[in-house]
Amino acid sequence: MEHQETFDKVIGIIKPFVKNTDKLSTADEHTRLLEDLGVNSARLVDIVLAFEDEFDIAIDDEAADRVHTLGDAVTVIQEKLK
Amino acid sequence: MDQIARRDQRTLALQRAVSFLFFPIVAPIAFFWARVVKRLSVRDADTVRARFAELMNAEPGPVLICSNHLTLLDTIIIVWALAPLPSYLWHYSRFPWSVPEKANFSTWFWRVASFLGKCVYVTRGGPREEVKRTLEKIAYLLRSGELVSIFPEGGRSRTERVDTENFTYGVGQIAQAVPEARVLCIYLRGRMQDGYTDSPHTGDEYSVTLEMLHPRTEATGLRGARDLATQIIHKLADMEDRYFADRERSGRPSIA
Numbered sequence: 543m544e545h546q547e548t549f550d551k552v553i554g555i556i557k558p559f560v561k562n563t564d565k566l567s568t569a570d571e572h573t574r575l576l577e578d579l580g581v582n583s584a585r586l587v588d589i590v591l592a593f594e595d596e597f598d599i600a601i602d603d604e605a606a607d608r609v610h611t612l613g614d615a616v617t618v619i620q621e622k623l624k
Numbered sequence: 625m626d627q628i629a630r631r632d633q634r635t636l637a638l639q640r641a642v643s644f645l646f647f648p649i650v651a652p653i654a655f656f657w658a659r660v661v662k663r664l665s666v667r668d669a670d671t672v673r674a675r676f677a678e679l680m681n682a683e684p685g686p687v688l689i690c691s692n693h694l695t696l697l698d699t700i701i702i703v704w705a706l707a708p709l710p711s712y713l714w715h716y717s718r719f720p721w722s723v724p725e726k727a728n729f730s731t732w733f734w735r736v737a738s739f740l741g742k743c744v745y746v747t748r749g750g751p752r753e754e755v756k757r758t759l760e761k762i763a764y765l766l767r768s769g770e771l772v773s774i775f776p777e778g779g780r781s782r783t784e785r786v787d788t789e790n791f792t793y794g795v796g797q798i799a800q801a802v803p804e805a806r807v808l809c810i811y812l813r814g815r816m817q818d819g820y821t822d823s824p825h826t827g828d829e830y831s832v833t834l835e836m837l838h839p840r841t842e843a844t845g846l847r848g849a850r851d852l853a854t855q856i857i858h859k860l861a862d863m864e865d866r867y868f869a870d871r872e873r874s875g876r877p878s879i880a
Binding site (some may be wrong): 585602 | 749752792849
């Protein structure tokens with residue numbers, strides 16, 4: 543799966559969890575989920591599980607801990623897809 | 625037996641012993657504050673206490689207390705409601721350990737108070753190793769026959785009701801770590817408690833209801849933790865629905 547395609551899917555998945563929706567339209571790889579997009583930290587688990595469902599992958603706790611930015615999410619997903 | 629460091633075992637044992645020694649001093653102060661200064665009461669406390677004893681004696685094994693959370697002093701009300709204070713001296717394991725956020729106890733006074741109140745700190749969103757260590761301590765305490773009390777919402781509810789949307793899954797991780805544990809769900813609410821506050825309203829009368837839950841899931845990992853946490857939070861939400869239904873129907877909710 544192409545990097546951009548993964549990125550776009552990630553944006554679609556996290557959209558329901560984002561409070562600062564205006565930041566989503568200008569989001570890039572460096573956009574932080576908690577600080578920039580206002581995602582509730584308790585909902586990170588839901589986002590990781592949604593990644594698992596969407597991409598049919600398993601994300602272990604250590605990999606989940608590495609997800610701070612949109613770029614981190616894409617990296618983790620692409621690693622698991624290999 | 626859970627594998628926690630001997631140092632942690634010794635620290636918890638020491639904390640329990642010191643807490644026990646100071647209980648005859650600290651508990652009456654807390655009770656005086658609740659009963660006399662704040663003029664709080666627990667409705668039909670004898671019935672609540674009988675129900676608690678019945679549930680605890682129904683079967684052996686670890687018990688995790690999960691309750692809704694609206695004031696910073698809910699733990700004191702729970703301890704008061706579950707048993708007469710002197711009885712804790714004979715069953716000190718039933719005086720529950722609490723798991724508060726570390727950042728809330730920055731002054732020495734609250735550090736000492738929380739030590740004596742059998743608190744094990746947790747750092748929300750903290751380093752994985754630290755959170756894991758806290759989880760292991762809680763599992764160890766539960767398997768040692770100690771009661772542990774946590775607020776599965778992860779904080780005081782901002783929605784005035786049990787928050788079934790924005791709760792944390794930490795309680796699910798505990799239930800996963802100790803799958804044999806029963807969960808004692810406690811719903812407590814003062815008649816004047818419309819939303820979250822620091823302190824209960826002066827003169828308030830608390831209703832306390834108890835139900836035992838055996839959460840189960842086939843799922844593992846984060847998904848399993850979410851599943852278990854969801855079962856617990858929905859049980860509390862059901863108890864809350866009944867509380868308000870009773871209150872609306874009769875003017876007074878049923879208890880225990």
